[in-house]
Amino acid sequence: MRDEPLVLGIETSCDETGVGIVRGHTLLADALASSVDQHARFGGVVPEVASRAHLEALVPTMQRALDEAGVTLADVDAIAVTSGPGLAGALLVGVAAAKGYALAAEKPIYGVNHLAAHVAVDTLEHGPLPEPAVAMLVSGGHSSLLLVDDLTAGVTPLGATIDDAAGEAFDKVARLLGLGFPGGPVIDRTARDGDPGSIAFPRGLTAPKDQAKHRFDFSFSGLKTAVARWVEARERAGEPVPIAHVSASFQEAVCDVLTAKAIDACVSNGVGTLVIGGGVAANSRLRVLAEERAARHGIVVRVPRPQLCTDNGAMVAALGSHLVAAGVAPSRLDLPADSAMSLTSVSVPG
Amino acid sequence: MLVLALDTATPASTAALVEVTADGLFGVAENRTVDPRAHGEKLAPEITAVLAEAGFRPRDLTAIVAGLGPGPFTGLRVGLATAASMGQALGIPTYGVCSLDALGRAAGPGRVLIATDARRREVYHATYADGVRETGPDVAKPADVAVNADKAAGEGALKYGDVFGLPVEEHLLYPPGAALVALAADRIREAAPSEILTPLYLRRPDAVEPAGRKPVLT
Ligand SMILES: [Zn+2]
Numbered sequence: 001m002r003d004e005p006l007v008l009g010i011e012t013s014c015d016e017t018g019v020g021i022v023r024g025h026t027l028l029a030d031a032l033a034s035s036v037d038q039h040a041r042f043g044g045v046v047p048e049v050a051s052r053a054h055l056e057a058l059v060p061t062m063q064r065a066l067d068e069a070g071v072t073l074a075d076v077d078a079i080a081v082t083s084g085p086g087l088a089g090a091l092l093v094g095v096a097a098a099k100g101y102a103l104a105a106e107k108p109i110y111g112v113n114h115l116a117a118h119v120a121v122d123t124l125e126h127g128p129l130p131e132p133a134v135a136m137l138v139s140g141g142h143s144s145l146l147l148v149d150d151l152t153a154g155v156t157p158l159g160a161t162i163d164d165a166a167g168e169a170f171d172k173v174a175r176l177l178g179l180g181f182p183g184g185p186v187i188d189r190t191a192r193d194g195d196p197g198s199i200a201f202p203r204g205l206t207a208p209k210d211q212a213k214h215r216f217d218f219s220f221s222g223l224k225t226a227v228a229r230w231v232e233a234r235e236r237a238g239e240p241v242p243i244a245h246v247s248a249s250f251q252e253a254v255c256d257v258l259t260a261k262a263i264d265a266c267v268s269n270g271v272g273t274l275v276i277g278g279g280v281a282a283n284s285r286l287r288v289l290a291e292e293r294a295a296r297h298g299i300v301v302r303v304p305r306p307q308l309c310t311d312n313g314a315m316v317a318a319l320g321s322h323l324v325a326a327g328v329a330p331s332r333l334d335l336p337a338d339s340a341m342s343l344t345s346v347s348v349p350g
Numbered sequence: 351m352l353v354l355a356l357d358t359a360t361p362a363s364t365a366a367l368v369e370v371t372a373d374g375l376f377g378v379a380e381n382r383t384v385d386p387r388a389h390g391e392k393l394a395p396e397i398t399a400v401l402a403e404a405g406f407r408p409r410d411l412t413a414i415v416a417g418l419g420p421g422p423f424t425g426l427r428v429g430l431a432t433a434a435s436m437g438q439a440l441g442i443p444t445y446g447v448c449s450l451d452a453l454g455r456a457a458g459p460g461r462v463l464i465a466t467d468a469r470r471r472e473v474y475h476a477t478y479a480d481g482v483r484e485t486g487p488d489v490a491k492p493a494d495v496a497v498n499a500d501k502a503a504g505e506g507a508l509k510y511g512d513v514f515g516l517p518v519e520e521h522l523l524y525p526p527g528a529a530l531v532a533l534a535a536d537r538i539r540e541a542a543p544s545e546i547l548t549p550l551y552l553r554r555p556d557a558v559e560p561a562g563r564k565p566v567l568t
Pocket of ligand 1: 118142
């Protein structure tokens, strides 16, 4: 079972309740329930609403995953669960349930790092990951650049956002433009009819003075404010707001910074593989620009399909499967939900 | 029939094993930790410990009874998620009972006020006559609770004892496992259908819809 462990993964770090089942690198089931509609009118994820939804969704989502994979809990070799980072109350529902499954079925449990799971999921689609690799994780909750030396042992953070996450910037700008929530897909769509070069929005932390301290960090708060100012100035002047041009120019600013820093991270670390994950990885412009720029340096870009980029249970199962195959010791039943879990631990030590 | 009782509606995480027979109830073992922030970490090890102590394995369980609250949400959900997942994994029914009812039942004869800490200077409360609930459960500021009882129990009653002006049963601060199971004994004996464990929230999520845009130009 070491080579092809059957692992079940539970993910509840934000607003998606996910249960995935993998055997080795093969995805057998990926069941998902989302509370995104319940958050729409608040313009962002409301933690208590998400926690309530997780509790309601967990048992039925688990059942769908087991049915889809055609296995029972007695068949699995291990249960993996996102221990952090994420929303504390939401994580706790998944962790408590995972412990219930593990102790009732008498299976080992692995509390795993959500960000490392975003990287691991790519192996379900593209096979073993060449190491070292650079991973860029961009979503409503995170914007990180990581150096992946060994996915089962440790991941080195290179940089992260110092204010808003990339996906959060999409949400805020979409709200500003009256486009609804979540903002990523709708801005991607409206941007198609706009000119990305029409408005020069700022590129955060890319000035020469930022190289020393923030070479691989991101900042999207200034960009969001710049868009708000630009739109408001138009409105005050009584002029129509060219939504397509604003969307395209905003999106270009985000994607330009993300890809420039990701490629810089690869080149400066002598790494030939870039993995992109998180909900923003589904952005069409980000993919095109990353591939264009990577090709110039002979870097291979790996982006899992959109359903695997956003939060899901399969990514947790995929990382769990790596840990079991590598002989990493399971976590203990008192493993915590750790909303600020550091990347230095890929799983909670036993 | 071996029944597992779980409750995380108060600062206590409780895991208890109770034997239910055709005409009686026998407490087998009980583990409890009092730490309002540690339900997520303490409860599962308590369950394995209580089973091991009594020489049973999870597969020996016939049913699970869980306290539905009311109680602080985050901790409360730990007990319910654990109970629901164990029930699903073992293919056994889960039954929900009001956590305050367990305290009311354990308080025995007479009129009793049960109050637990709801944080934000409020209590979850209910009143019982000879173990049967007469009012509540509800959430209120201690001073706004209409007191019509001879005694009080629950950690909220202890915390706000001076407001209620009632003698407090200090041995009865957290829902006892045997009382939780007693409240579901008929359902257990009849092998009633499994229940979805929905918390008694009594409060809506704090969330406000965004107002209009704030201007950024000055
Ligand atoms: Zn994520």
